[in-house]
Amino acid sequence: MRRRARKGGGRQVELTVTAIGSRGDGIAFVDEKPVFIPLTLPGDRLRVRLEAEKGGGFRAEPLDLLEEGPNRSDPPCPHFGVCGGCQLQHLDESAYRDWKAARMPEALERQGVTAGELREPIYISAGSRRRATFALRRHAGGLDLGFHRRQSGAVVDLQTCLLLTPELFALAAPLRAALEPLLPPGMRGDVILLQAENGFDLLLITPEPPDLAAREALSAFAAEQQVVRVSWAADGKMAPEPIVERSAPLLTFGQTAVSPPPGGFVQPSQAGEAALVAAVLEALPKDAKRVADLFAGCGSFTFPLAQHATVTAVEGDAAALAALWTAARRAGLAGPVMVEQRDLVRQPLHAEELAAVDAVVFDPPQQGAREQAQELAGSPVPRVIAVSCNPVSFARDARSLVEGGYRLDWVQPVDQFPWAAHLELVASFSRT
Structure with a gap:
């Protein structure tokens, strides 16, 4: 049987990497198409084999590094290059921080969104993932x-x-x-x-x-x-x-002990969680009395918010919401904390349902909250606080809010994933 030809044809070419992409791969160009090359850095000149098509370009396998670019560092982990857990251990610390700091403004610029203040990232140390x-x-x-x-x-x-x-x-x-x-x-x-x-x-x-x-x-x-x-x-x-x-395994959110469900999502590090919570509380208006916490999980933001206002926690995962509600009742917070199970991707809260709240916090998964952001854009909520683990989907959702009349006041990035392409953030929007 004749083997089917691979897209890209296995062609070997010499390229020079010009940038690092949003997933941590080096980017070069051939025939005006981008080529994504793992484990490479800007300035690297190398011979590669073009493989599968990807994002309108090609994925490539590096074969020979002919010339090293600047800012290369010795990876501290012996598994680097084989293990898929880290993408950027070979980039020196200064260049790494410059790249991480540029991710948020680049994503916003592509969507035509301007922030009043783009803050320097908060960097969480390695060795802290729990x-x-x-x-x-x-x-x-x-x-x-x-x-x-x-x-x-x-x-x-x-x-x-x-x-x-x-x-x-x-x-x-x-x-x-x-x-x-x-x-x-x-x-x-x-x-x-x-x-x-x-x-x-x-x-x-x-x-x-x-x-x-x-x-x-x-x-x-x-x-x-x-x-x-x-x-x-x-x-x-x-x-x-x-x-x-x-x-029961316990984590404390605010002043409330919560037992998350087996395998349930929680922030990967205590220090990263603390940075995100502090930014959310900074954005919360001092006079807010009613807050909606959307994509609430098991309460990492709900309970800190409940120290300042009445909170309705909305979450699609039944086990996470049950853990949140159990913790609220045990802490005597049934009343200050209310819950609703709802798939916010398929059934977002509508603008009229949000009319009675003073602030909304939303922390969607990596794909963002396109539908919920569109509903928020048409709502009268005076303050929207976005938490995200993906600058690209956040920028898309931010555009919806800005087009709906919100002003993006500030963005606080939090690098909770050292040596990886991920970047988290908190952003504050207010009605213009």
């Missing part, structure tokens, strides 16, 4: 536990990780040893780990449920390693099944 999703692959020689290889389903068996808290990474070795005899050869899965304030929370995701012996072994592992809860799920969509709960 939450991680490890991939698992059981093979004849043992168990690989770590992150996926770059552009691959293979697993890098991590021997170190500079992103995670030392306590969280220290759990990797005993976890690998505990899981290896429990999983049959060929099995793949994931483990979501959270370092809570009172111990670790562990969600095991595998195609088949653990048998009785495996459950007993996981219970013993939990007792030995300060793991307060272990759960299992067949995939990331089904409700997790409890295996052992020695106590």
Whole structure:
């Protein structure tokens, strides 16, 4: 059978990288089309093989680095270049910060949006990430536990990780040893780990449920390693099944202790969360009495906001909202905090539903909140506070708000993902 030709044809060319793209790849051009080359920096001249089409251009595999550009640094992690967890460890610190600082103004400029103030990013240190999703692959020689290889389903068996808290990474070795005899050869899965304030929370995701012996072994592992809860799920969509709960894992949001659901989203670092919360509270009007917290999760903004105003928390995920509501009732905040389960992508709050609130906070997933931003644009809400993990989708949503009569007063970027292309932010909008 004749092999189908690849788009790009496997052609080899020499290129010079001129910029870093929004996903951390170097960008060069061939035939006036962009070429995205991983692990390269501006000024690098190299020989590459053109591969699949991507974004109107090509993805390319670097073959030979013929000349290094400036601002290259020795990566501090031995896994860099193989592990897909970091994209920019080879960029020196000064150039890295310049690139991160430029991401927000570039995204706004592409949408034709002007901010009253673009603040310098707040940089969160490496070694502070309290939450991680490890991939698992059981093979004849043992168990690989770590992150996926770059552009691959293979697993890098991590021997170190500079992103995670030392306590969280220290759990990797005993976890690998505990899981290896429990999983049959060929099995793949994931483990979501959270370092809570009172111990670790562990969600095991595998195609088949653990048998009785495996459950007993996981219970013993939990007792030995300060793991307060272990759960299992067949995939990331089904409700997790409890295996052992020695106590509920706890995180404090504002002054309220919350037990997030197994595998539930929380901010990846405590320091990053604190920076985002501080910016949200700065943007909150002093006289605000009623606030809507949209895409509220399990309450990382709801409870700090509730110290200043009555808050309606709206969230589509039932487990996250249940955790928020349980925490509110236990803290005596039923009343100051109200909840509503609602898919805000399919069913955004309409402008008339927002007429009675003094401020809206919205923190959507990476794809942004196109539909909700359009409704907000037609609302009379005097203050809108946006939280985002994606400058591109934020800039798109900001354009909707500005076209609806809002002024973008300021943007505070927060770099909570060192050496990665991600950038978080808080932005304050007011009615003109």
